[in-house]
Amino acid sequence: MSGTSGTYLGMPAFPVAARDAVRDETLRGNLRHATHTIREKRAKAVAELDDWERLRAAGRDVKERTLRHLDHYLVQLEEAVTAAGGTVHWAADAGEANRIVTGLVQRTGQSEVVKVKSMATQEIGLNEALEAAGVRAYETDLAELIVQLGDDRPSHILVPAIHRNRGEIRDIFVERMGSWGRAAPAGLGDDPAELAEAARVHLREKFLRAKVGISGANFMVAETGTLVVVESEGNGRMCLTLPETLISVVGIEKVVPTWQDLEVFLQTLPRSSTAERMNPYTSMWTGTTDSDGPRTFHLVLLDNGRTDTLADEVGRRALRCIRCSACLNVCPVYERAGGHAYGSVYPGPIGAILSPQLRGTGSEVDASLPYASSLCGACYDVCPVAIDIPEVLVHLRERVVQGGEVTRNGERVTIKPAKGHRGERAVMRAARWALDHPGALRAGQRLASRTRRVHPKRLPGPGRAWSDTRALPEVPEESFRDWWQRTRGGDR
Amino acid sequence: MSGGRERVLARVRRALADVPRDERPRDVRVERGYRRVHGDRTTVQTVDLLAENLADYRALVHRVDASGLPRLLKRLLAAHGSRSVLVPPGLPPGWLAATDPALALVPDREADTAYELDTVDSVVTGCAVAIAETGTIVLDGGPDQGRRRITLVPDHHLCVVRVPEQVVGSVPQALGRLVPGRPQTWISGPSATSDIELNRVEGVHGPRTLEVILVDGGTDV
Numbered sequence A: 001m002s003g004t005s006g007t008y009l010g011m012p013a014f015p016v017a018a019r020d021a022v023r024d025e026t027l028r029g030n031l032r033h034a035t036h037t038i039r040e041k042r043a044k045a046v047a048e049l050d051d052w053e054r055l056r057a058a059g060r061d062v063k064e065r066t067l068r069h070l071d072h073y074l075v076q077l078e079e080a081v082t083a084a085g086g087t088v089h090w091a092a093d094a095g096e097a098n099r100i101v102t103g104l105v106q107r108t109g110q111s112e113v114v115k116v117k118s119m120a121t122q123e124i125g126l127n128e129a130l131e132a133a134g135v136r137a138y139e140t141d142l143a144e145l146i147v148q149l150g151d152d153r154p155s156h157i158l159v160p161a162i163h164r165n166r167g168e169i170r171d172i173f174v175e176r177m178g179s180w181g182r183a184a185p186a187g188l189g190d191d192p193a194e195l196a197e198a199a200r201v202h203l204r205e206k207f208l209r210a211k212v213g214i215s216g217a218n219f220m221v222a223e224t225g226t227l228v229v230v231e232s233e234g235n236g237r238m239c240l241t242l243p244e245t246l247i248s249v250v251g252i253e254k255v256v257p258t259w260q261d262l263e264v265f266l267q268t269l270p271r272s273s274t275a276e277r278m279n280p281y282t283s284m285w286t287g288t289t290d291s292d293g294p295r296t297f298h299l300v301l302l303d304n305g306r307t308d309t310l311a312d313e314v315g316r317r318a319l320r321c322i323r324c325s326a327c328l329n330v331c332p333v334y335e336r337a338g339g340h341a342y343g344s345v346y347p348g349p350i351g352a353i354l355s356p357q358l359r360g361t362g363s364e365v366d367a368s369l370p371y372a373s374s375l376c377g378a379c380y381d382v383c384p385v386a387i388d389i390p391e392v393l394v395h396l397r398e399r400v401v402q403g404g405e406v407t408r409n410g411e412r413v414t415i416k417p418a419k420g421h422r423g424e425r426a427v428m429r430a431a432r433w434a435l436d437h438p439g440a441l442r443a444g445q446r447l448a449s450r451t452r453r454v455h456p457k458r459l460p461g462p463g464r465a466w467s468d469t470r471a472l473p474e475v476p477e478e479s480f481r482d483w484w485q486r487t488r489g490g491d492r
Numbered sequence B: 001m002s003g004g005r006e007r008v009l010a011r012v013r014r015a016l017a018d019v020p021r022d023e024r025p026r027d028v029r030v031e032r033g034y035r036r037v038h039g040d041r042t043t044v045q046t047v048d049l050l051a052e053n054l055a056d057y058r059a060l061v062h063r064v065d066a067s068g069l070p071r072l073l074k075r076l077l078a079a080h081g082s083r084s085v086l087v088p089p090g091l092p093p094g095w096l097a098a099t100d101p102a103l104a105l106v107p108d109r110e111a112d113t114a115y116e117l118d119t120v121d122s123v124v125t126g127c128a129v130a131i132a133e134t135g136t137i138v139l140d141g142g143p144d145q146g147r148r149r150i151t152l153v154p155d156h157h158l159c160v161v162r163v164p165e166q167v168v169g170s171v172p173q174a175l176g177r178l179v180p181g182r183p184q185t186w187i188s189g190p191s192a193t194s195d196i197e198l199n200r201v202e203g204v205h206g207p208r209t210l211e212v213i214l215v216d217g218g219t220d221v
């Protein structure tokens, strides 16, 4: 076992959560079905564009330009939004953002808001903050509704209720809808169309009476002050156009320089995420418009760890992410472990590089996330903004093991290296988990030529001392999958 | 609040200490080697592709010449069983000239509440531009399209596209034609969800029926 364990580097907290998930047959079945379905559809949608690689490179370039001059673009954005009738607020952390939004809602005198799915507001725990202030936040995305009614957590960026099957969803609707508003119709079955209809009716009364809407945004155009929300169901349009007041909470990395830049992302995002040529609805608004849509618009620009991430020259590329979720769907670890094991609103490969940077590697779960990967590189291949996730993972592992200078809450601090034996323990535990579940390493492996480049032969820094004695195996020139089957799969 | 602003901007600037002071945004190269449009198509082929892609995402597509438009709209509204239809202020009056006198024409008024819109069966609009490669129609609040909400709350949307002049091949071409400041809604098929076991279900909150009418040869009837 010691010979092969090193390639699957350790995860102190992740494996514990993952072990439970792997035991859950329903979850695993749902996840496998879902990730494989989207994966195949995505490949087809991408293949329709013969310039995909060039779009991907342009997406990367646009994001790099933005990040390297983020202060410039944020100021430009603020000016444009303000000129168009909006009000811009800046929040350094979650607490500040929650205070700003809560204050804005309270000033409207309303005690409820409708929300369109937004990862930024999940990240800061806005619903809980509003609840504490006596404001009820209704999630209106079907999957978020399922999650909210089920008193559950999302497990996938794009399909947050991917871990629930139709029977479970029916039960949740029947049991819980009544206490949140209009009850599910009598005799509700588990046909997806019937369930969607129940959600339509349940949510419509909320949309029609809503006075305050809360959203995130997929893009903000610095040059024009335009915000863009990409969606499928129409709940986004409802939240963005019917209320009198709209509050958008958006991470500072979502800015793009120009209107023209949208031509890249509006081609790559839908195909990467829902595997569609175009998603059913895209809304774009610039400040407020006379007699069309909300009369008041507030934009809350959120830092919350993003500038700390930006301060790391390697790690900052995680901020290019457009949240398409393609990397989740190809990840063999995610497929087996599910989204919840990542202990964050950002699951899968992107979560493994983003969460430890946004939150620091102080906690065990965050320190373990850079290890929640087999470094197979499939995530990099599908990423529409070409984030080399394995490279960032290795970089972050180095930081966990080696310690060093990082930025936390805007201050330079020196973190201590994880103690050698702690790191080692983590590796052993994770290896055990991986060996118990060889399927975790099975699907979608790429050829080893690339894999080998990012597999550290030794752990860097202080980790080296013990990795030397353990001799991390060199990954052979066959595919990772074949290699795995030959070395481990044969035993079973 | 301004405290937050200065703090965030200062953090951004500190984080970018590695970026040379004299580097300007445009010094960071963006290689735009991608295509302006995919494939070489005649105008007729572009319109055909639009029809094909609209239908692929379950919009109901109709083609008609200008003189036939009023009768087609009458027929489609009747077939849907509509008793009322929302009408944007600048919709060419001729379009609805042939409809059943019993059909209530509801103007797009600011004062109407969402509840009132919810009682209307259908809406008829024009569009700003349509994109063939993606099967998308774009509304930008122009006079023949009205406020965003009128194409959202009613359950049946009839959208008229003037072909070929309103049709472009690709997303880059569409963005070039649109005015950023206008509120926009890009629509590609009726609303849908795949949230339940990834089964696509059409019609969640937006109009469950989207009918797109491609009209040839001038529509100022």
Ligand code: SF4
Residues within 6 Å of the ligand: A272, A320, A321, A322, A323, A324, A325, A326, A327, A328, A350, A379, A382, A383, A384, A385, A386, A387
């Ligand atoms: S990291 Fe790349 S592939 Fe993963 S969600 Fe972000 S943009 Fe998509």
